[in-house]
Amino acid sequence: MSLRLKLLFIALITLILPWAGWQFVRQTEALLRQGQEQTLLAAATTLGRALAALDVEAPAPAASLYVHARSSVLRIDGYASDWQSMRPYAQTLGTDGNDERLRVMLAADPEWLYLFAEVRDATRVRADARDAASARSDSLDITLMRGSESRRYRVASAAPGRFDAPAIAGDAGFPDTLTGEWQEDGSGYSIELRLARVFAPERIGFAVNDSAAAVPMLTEPRALLGYSDDVGRILERLAPDAVRVRMLSADGWVVGAGGSLGTGDTQDARAGIIGDWIYRTLLAPTRVAPAAAATSEPRVTDPDLVVALSGTPV
Secondary structure (H helix, E strand, O other), rough: OOHHHHHHHHHHHHHHHHHHHHHHHHHHHHHHHHHHHHHHHHHHHHHHHHHOOOOOOOOOOOOOEEEEEEEOOOOOOOHHHHHHHOOOHHHEEEEOOOOOOOEEEEEEEOOEEEEEEEEOOOOOOOOOOOOOOHOOOEEEEEEEEOOOOEEEEEOOOOEEEEEEEEEEEEEEOOOOEEEEEEEEEOOEEEEEEEHHHOOOOOEEEEEOOOOOOOEEOOOOOOEEEEEOOHHHHHHHHOOOOEEEEEOOOOEEEEEEEEEEOOOOOOOEEEEEEEEHHHHHHHHOOOOOOOOOOOOOEEEOOHHHHHHHOOOOOO
């Protein structure tokens, strides 16, 4: 073999070494990730058993209506301006083929439970709720339930502005009348009301009455669900170091959270950003998504959640 070929062979080996090292690091990274995943799954299982031993009640498996915690009073005017931070999490209710007919948001402060509902209805037949014609007008029936008690109210209005929704059926465990504000535009109408916390229901059902439809659109009553400070404090005590734990409902609502992923000083954060970019670009570009910047979102939407709810740890 000539000297030229020997030099070429040595040069090729020299080029292969970085590639081989990179492959070795990638395989090592995969093994370490698998080990870390198994550790997290084991920790989650242990944490679940601890919560059961402490009699921490898990959210009901059925879909629910989420009540956002508020520290300030909402202005009841029928407009969504006070609800902008909650608007991305508005819940759509309806039947097949009409899934976005009704959008609902709920919030609560220490004194009041607030409800904001939007109904899509391009045609309009107006009548006050106490008018006999309200049964054939565009309106929204709201049913409040607590235990075996329930009461149904009809929200209707002959014009935008304040409305009084009388009880049209049910028990006396709730107020005789709900009051609020009605506003409308070309696409439909919106209502906003509040209810004293002493009358707060456990479940709420809706029925959209459309003058152009033969039968109302009924929704299955849903339980009210919100963030629990008690569950959060328990999770804070049980969360392992540098781990964030969240308890979710069947539809992804956060009912408790504790622990933290941890933060470093500025220099460590800068080094972490560089290392994170190298890691995601060279070692695991297709498997690891960037961590979400916000940690206080009220709802988690992730394919892994569906898998976990089916009974498969993930």
